[in-house]
Amino acid sequence: MRYERQIKLNEVGSSGQARLHKASVLIVGVGGLGCPAAQYLTGAGVGKIGLMDHDKVSITNLHRQVLYTESDIGKPKALVAVNKLRQLNSEVQLIPIEESLNIENAKLWFSQFDLIIDGTDNFETKYLINDACILTGKPWIYASIYKNEGQISVFNYRNGPTYRCLFPSPTRENISCEATGVLGVTPGILGTMQAAEALKVLLDIGNVLSGKLKLINILSGTEQTLTIKAKPGEIELIKVNGIQPVRVNCEIGDKKRIYLDVREEFELPTVVSENVIHIPLGKLEERFEEIPNEQEVLVFCQSGSRSLKAIDLLKENFGFHNLKNVEGGIETIING
Amino acid sequence: MIAEAAGKNEETLEISEGMSVSDLKDQQIKKYQIPDPESVQLAVNQDLESSVELNEGDEVAFLPPFAGG
CATH class of the missing domain: 3.40.50.720 (NAD(P)-binding Rossmann-like Domain)
Known part of the structure; x- marks a missing residue:
């Protein structure tokens, strides 16, 4: 029927x-x-x-x-x-x-x-x-x-x-x-x-x-x-x-601010810009010194949840107080 | 995208003897400063082919890649 x-x-x-x-x-x-x-x-x-x-x-x-x-x-x-x-x-x-x-x-x-x-x-x-x-x-x-x-x-x-x-x-x-x-x-x-x-x-x-x-x-x-x-x-x-990865760099909405990308390297779209620091969530504990601790840093991932974890980890273990989460993750960043 | 760069949807052009599609592409890319020329594909009379010689009356379409969804 x-x-x-x-x-x-x-x-x-x-x-x-x-x-x-x-x-x-x-x-x-x-x-x-x-x-x-x-x-x-x-x-x-x-x-x-x-x-x-x-x-x-x-x-x-x-x-x-x-x-x-x-x-x-x-x-x-x-x-x-x-x-x-x-x-x-x-x-x-x-x-x-x-x-x-x-x-x-x-x-x-x-x-x-x-x-x-x-x-x-x-x-x-x-x-x-x-x-x-x-x-x-x-x-x-x-x-x-x-x-x-x-x-x-x-x-x-x-x-x-x-x-x-x-x-x-x-x-x-x-x-x-x-x-x-x-x-x-x-x-x-x-x-x-x-x-x-x-x-x-x-x-x-x-x-x-x-x-x-x-x-x-x-x-x-x-x-x-x-x-x-x-x-x-x-x-x-x-x-x-095999698969040949293609990377197209996205423009970041705001070039004056500093961003921390906690996604893995294979995650898309790739964002390459002077004002973006890339450290995957799992590597933060060994590489936290690369993150500036005075001016505000906007932390993002794919959706906005791993970046929250990253902020908690950096705050509790290394005393960062200048981190802000990007809600909505990468899409918010590239769409401004 | 290309129409935006050129400020027009279509244009009739005089072609020189023996001009190929890729010659035409180079010429127009320069003229309108079309960005990222390598990725732009050309179709001659609805056929995506870049090596042929042009004839009078041929219709050439410029096709940029785009990815929105």
Whole structure:
């Protein structure tokens, strides 16, 4: 009954529905793109959906991440999303993953799913998804937004091109870390299209957007589809050498202040700036002397909780009284 | 992004005999001081290809990488 209206389609049928039930999708980043993708794939009855996000719901998310509501503010996105989606479809196995994707965990998570949806908002993670998909043999559905424009493509699908075939040279620019502004509908449309591509791949129907990059401009109402060719050398390089981390430096909101970054080295996005000191939480006891103890130091991590621990430790053991926690972690810093 | 740097969405250009896509790219990057040129990709008549020679009437699109979501 539940899936009657999609089973009616010749392309789906009951065999297609059974196929979806056996399928699994990992959504990396449950934000503007990931929320609509998760909602439609849950509705469609994909058997297992992993929802990966280390972030918490904030009030500035709500204009575009309409899965969340005001009472969710401050709660982990992965957990909130699972609870909401379970109410939509209790037949789907929903797995909350409260982690950020990194070089250590990417291959392990990817190997447990049939395809990956990119709901991320930074270059480092997009290249990381790309490389981990090449190494685990998984297709992935890419999308990106800049203001009123969106791009979407399916990468690493049946020996098709990958993200590195489209953009072989990672950008060295300190751009797009600053929030540029976006209408809520833009990621809504692109995320929904990602769900559509995922269904096409899982059901093996229609023309999958592999070898093609679709560009959509919401304001001008125009779209273009460009042809992308596979660059076997780019793919081979990853197969031989493994994940090649890409680092794009983010601008820090305020250059006059001193920051202490207590994250591990592999955590993204990387912040390299003269006014930032990097000491992972576990190394503070041996390296505390590198931290200035007179002027105010703003301490941050990924989400704002490890930095609190760091402040406690430095206060109690080494008498620091000039430390202030950055609530909301790295996002607060780069978005100012 | 590039349209913002150039202050326009499109432009019709005279091309010299034997000009390639990468020649055109170099010329426009210089003209509009487009940042981070290495990462910018060009599509000729909807095909992402950078080595071909240009012909009259070709449409060239400049594609910068972006990552928002």
